Amino acid sequence: MSITSSARRVARLLKAAGCKVVIAESCTGGLVSGALTKIPGISDYHCGGVVVYRNETKMAYLDIPAKLLAEPGPVSTDVAQLMARRVLELTPEADLAVSVTGHLGPNAPPKLDGQVYVAVAWRSDAVESHSLRCHRRDSRAQRQRWVIEQVLDLLATSLKDSLTL
Numbered sequence: 001m002s003i004t005s006s007a008r009r010v011a012r013l014l015k016a017a018g019c020k021v022v023i024a025e026s027c028t029g030g031l032v033s034g035a036l037t038k039i040p041g042i043s044d045y046h047c048g049g050v051v052v053y054r055n056e057t058k059m060a061y062l063d064i065p066a067k068l069l070a071e072p073g074p075v076s077t078d079v080a081q082l083m084a085r086r087v088l089e090l091t092p093e094a095d096l097a098v099s100v101t102g103h104l105g106p107n108a109p110p111k112l113d114g115q116v117y118v119a120v121a122w123r124s125d126a127v128e129s130h131s132l133r134c135h136r137r138d139s140r141a142q143r144q145r146w147v148i149e150q151v152l153d154l155l156a157t158s159l160k161d162s163l164t165l
Contacts, residue, residue, distance in 0.1 A: 003145065006152035007035040007042075013159035014045035021155070022094040023049035024062060024087040026074065026101040027116060028144060032151050047094045050087055062086040075103050075112050077119070077129045084121035097121045098155045104134065104143040114138075116147050120158045130154055 001009075014021060023033045023046075033049035036042050050061055055074055058064040064082055072078055083099035091097070102116030103109070114134035121127045132150055134143040 001149065001153070003035050003148050003152065004038065006149055006156065007039050009156050010036060010152050010159065011039045011042050011045065013156055013163070014042075017095075017159050017162055019095040019159065019162070020045050020047050020093055022047040022087050022091040022097045024083040024097065024099040025049060025051050026053055026058070026083070026099075027104050028100050028147055028151065029053060031144060031148050032098070032100065035148055035152065047091050052083065058083070062090075073112075075101055075115055075117065077117050077131065080117035080119040081121070081127050081129055084119040084127060088121050088123070095123055096158070098151060100147065100151050102132070102134075102147065104140050104147070106140065114143065116150075118151050118154050120155060122158075122162075128154075128158055 025032055030051040036046050052058040052061050055069045059066060062083055063086055068078055080099050080101050084097040088094055088097035099119045103112040105113055114136055116132040118130040119127055134146060
């Protein structure tokens with residue numbers, strides 16, 4: 001499925017669920033939000049987003065503790081979850097938030113090269129976490145496209161699951 005198709009699917013599911021989403025992005029640099037904003041009428045369901053690419057910005061914008069950014073580090077489940085929770089707290093009109101953080105290269109530490117974490121947080125305090133791993137041979141641009149698709153698909157799955165509860 002293409003990024004545009006995935007974004008359309010998310011838009012349909014947001015409408016069906018009557019939900020609004022907010023996004024916190026690191027390694028995708030706002031591209032997930034950008035993909036959604038290409039869909040006509042998405043402003044009814046997409047509140048906006050924040051790009052917190054650097055640790056200092058994560059601390060300043062989302063109040064992510066320096067201690068957490070030091071250990072386990074910015075590329076972790078803990079940070080992804082807190083990014084989603086904090087951006088949701090800062091956006092009263094949103095029903096859920098999605099966050100993404102990772103290392104897409106170049107010059108990533110070998111253990112973290114291609115590692116990505118995604119979290120989806122709901123007002124009910126439910127938080128889903130996902131660990132993804134990009135292919136090492138892919139370029140940075142290929143990795144970003146793949147991660148955007150994955151984030152949109154995980155968001156769609158969470159929305160779909162909420163409709164069946």
